[in-house]
Amino acid sequence: MITINTFFQSGWEHIVDINAYDHLLFVMTLCAAFKLKEWKQILIIITAFTIGHSGTLILSAFDIIPTDPKLIDLLIPFTIMLTAIANVINYEKNRKFSDAKIKYSIALIFGLIHGLAFASNFKFMLFSDDILMPLFLFNIGIEAGQLFIVLLFMIALWFYSNIINGAHSKWNLFISGAGFGIAATIFINAL
Numbered sequence: 001m002i003t004i005n006t007f008f009q010s011g012w013e014h015i016v017d018i019n020a021y022d023h024l025l026f027v028m029t030l031c032a033a034f035k036l037k038e039w040k041q042i043l044i045i046i047t048a049f050t051i052g053h054s055g056t057l058i059l060s061a062f063d064i065i066p067t068d069p070k071l072i073d074l075l076i077p078f079t080i081m082l083t084a085i086a087n088v089i090n091y092e093k094n095r096k097f098s099d100a101k102i103k104y105s106i107a108l109i110f111g112l113i114h115g116l117a118f119a120s121n122f123k124f125m126l127f128s129d130d131i132l133m134p135l136f137l138f139n140i141g142i143e144a145g146q147l148f149i150v151l152l153f154m155i156a157l158w159f160y161s162n163i164i165n166g167a168h169s170k171w172n173l174f175i176s177g178a179g180f181g182i183a184a185t186i187f188i189n190a191l
Contacts, residue, residue, distance in 0.1 A: 007134040011141020014118055016148060022186060023114060026080050027149050029179030030107060032172045033087040036157055041100060046146045048104045052111020054139045060119030061131045072116045073190035079110040080183035084176040091172050 015023050027046065034042050059065040083106075160166045 007137035008141040011138040012145045015142055015145030022076050025179055028153055029080050029083045031153055032175035035168050045107045048107040049111040050143045052108040053115040056112045056115025056119050067116055067119050075113045077183035077187035079113055081180050084180035087176040
């Protein structure tokens with residue numbers, strides 16, 4: 001039976017479940033270009049992603065947008081690949097996404113796309129016409145899950161930066177490259 005707490009738990013699991021590795025991969029790739037001292041920017045960008053995700057769920061709940069699983073399976077890894085490419089290009093040019101508004105806008109748009117992956121499931125979970133509380137709890141679960149992943153990611157970055165004394169440019173290149181490679185494999189398999 002679906003209860004109101006189910007929505008928070010579903011949002012949390014939607015992000016931290018190892019089977020949802022596409023979202024984990026996106027969050028890590030999105031954060032790769034940022035240094036530890038830029039943690040506020042990371043929080044803002046993750047929240048922008050969640051807002052985009054929420055927008056898709058609202059549109060889907062009201063049957064405003066169609067959901068084509070084949071297209072979604074291609075778009076999600078494509079967003080990860082684009083994020084990885086942008087990380088490397090901007091870092092190499094020493095811009096590090098200097099225009100934060102563009103980065104936040106991209107996270108918002110990509111959040112809309114990633115929301116499509118769960119939109120149809122969310123619609124089936126609704127047990128009344130009131131979607132505000134379930135949507136709110138689901139998105140709080142998503143945000144909590146993303147912040148948990150970011151916390152683990154930042155601990156790994158701290159360890160890499162302070163214990164190993166690794167260069168952030170290599171961290172960004174490795175995480176972005178891995179994100180691109182895994183996403184490219186997902187994309188090719190979805191064709």
